[in-house]
Amino acid sequence: MKKHNFSAGPCILPQEVFKEASQAVLDFNDSGLSILEISHRSKDFVDVMEEARSLALELLGLEGKGYKVLFLQGGASTQFLMTAYNLLQTKAGYINTGSWSDKAVKEAKIFGEVIEVASSKDANYNYIPKGYKIPEGLDYLHCTSNNTIFGTQIKDFPTTNAPLICDMSSDIFSRQLDFSKFSLIYAGAQKNMGPAGTTLVVIKEDILGKIERQIPSMLDYGVHISKGSMFNTPPVFPVYTSMLTLRWLKKLGGIAAIEEENDKKAKLIYSEIELNPLFKGFAKKEDRSTMNATFSLINEDLKETFDAMWKEAGINGVNGHRSVGGYRASMYNAMSIESVAALVDVMSDLERKA
Numbered sequence: 001m002k003k004h005n006f007s008a009g010p011c012i013l014p015q016e017v018f019k020e021a022s023q024a025v026l027d028f029n030d031s032g033l034s035i036l037e038i039s040h041r042s043k044d045f046v047d048v049m050e051e052a053r054s055l056a057l058e059l060l061g062l063e064g065k066g067y068k069v070l071f072l073q074g075g076a077s078t079q080f081l082m083t084a085y086n087l088l089q090t091k092a093g094y095i096n097t098g099s100w101s102d103k104a105v106k107e108a109k110i111f112g113e114v115i116e117v118a119s120s121k122d123a124n125y126n127y128i129p130k131g132y133k134i135p136e137g138l139d140y141l142h143c144t145s146n147n148t149i150f151g152t153q154i155k156d157f158p159t160t161n162a163p164l165i166c167d168m169s170s171d172i173f174s175r176q177l178d179f180s181k182f183s184l185i186y187a188g189a190q191k192n193m194g195p196a197g198t199t200l201v202v203i204k205e206d207i208l209g210k211i212e213r214q215i216p217s218m219l220d221y222g223v224h225i226s227k228g229s230m231f232n233t234p235p236v237f238p239v240y241t242s243m244l245t246l247r248w249l250k251k252l253g254g255i256a257a258i259e260e261e262n263d264k265k266a267k268l269i270y271s272e273i274e275l276n277p278l279f280k281g282f283a284k285k286e287d288r289s290t291m292n293a294t295f296s297l298i299n300e301d302l303k304e305t306f307d308a309m310w311k312e313a314g315i316n317g318v319n320g321h322r323s324v325g326g327y328r329a330s331m332y333n334a335m336s337i338e339s340v341a342a343l344v345d346v347m348s349d350l351e352r353k354a
């Protein structure tokens with residue numbers, strides 16, 4: 001039986017995408033060939049890449065606004081250094097809202113001065129800093145829209161003259177935003193778009209070419225743009241599967257439609273966390289993520305019982321990250337509200353029993 005999969009990443013994808021992707025492994029487009037054995041230069045695959053790139057722009061509402069879409073390798077972790085390599089000449093600002101931002105800061109320091117404009121490290125990242133001052137003269141300002149581990153999410157993005165860069169790995173395509181506020185968005189595919197192995201980069205072309213250092217070709221956004229995201233062999237299967245997920249999302253009605261579902265799911269779990277006296281939430285209420293809900297048992301003695309109950313209910317992947325403890329329910333786009341209801345049922349069953 002299919003489990004209710006709350007895993008934080010890699011994670012759930014639409015069931016129909018799994019089916020279609022597996023079919024393409026056996027026979028892609030009735031070609032008598034697998035998607036895994038055709039040339040990445042063949043028309044069939046070039047069409048996949050082009051459709052994936054244009055769907056991403058369309059869903060984000062960024063068509064005709066000077067943006068390019070790339071599907072790169074090396075995960076979001078490579079973007080931590082690639083952004084700085086390509087864009088950091090003297091100093092950049094970072095908003096440190098979690099372990100992933102912290103890692104981005106560490107990489108950027110290799111290339112220039114890094115100003116930590118704001119941080120919530122003092123409270124183990126359980127909130128999003130607000131009311132901070134952004135210095136002038138930054139090469140860019142970097143932020144993380146959703147903090148996967150801690151369950152916080154930026155609701156109001158900073159306003160600055162500097163190009164705004166955002167790691168949207170765990171909430172891309174989940175909510176409506178004015179994406180044109182950002183000069184560069186990146187996201188590892190494996191949280192809300194596809195399998196691990198590719199990273200989406202959406203970049204406003206006019207921010208490039210402003211630094212003096214030489215950039216190795218594989219790490220140069222300009223090179224990847226000039227080659228249509230096919231400078232070298234792209235990760236064909238992750239790109240294909242991501243394209244299928246983007247098609248699925250478009251068919252559903254795009255980001256507006258999925259946002260409505262995501263809000264319902266988040267409301268359901270957070271109201272249980274609030275009302276059930278056995279549980280407490282981790283993230284500050286106004287900063288709570290619609291993608292990853294972090295919570296814990298008030299009485300740890302109930303852990304064994306609770307763990308056995310959710311396993312029995314066919315639930316998977318709700319253990320919290322080691323740096324937070326407790327539980328984390330990740331509710332990405334493909335998760336149905338029925339799965340969230342199954343978890344909520346177990347939580348309220350526990351209350352009845354305890």
Ligand SMILES: *Cc1c(COP(=O)(O)O)cnc(C)c1O
Binds near residue numbers: 074078100144
């Ligand atoms: C998972 C995650 C990453 C790391 O992604 P990789 O593709 O594994 O390098 C970076 N940032 C955020 C916000 C994440 O959730």
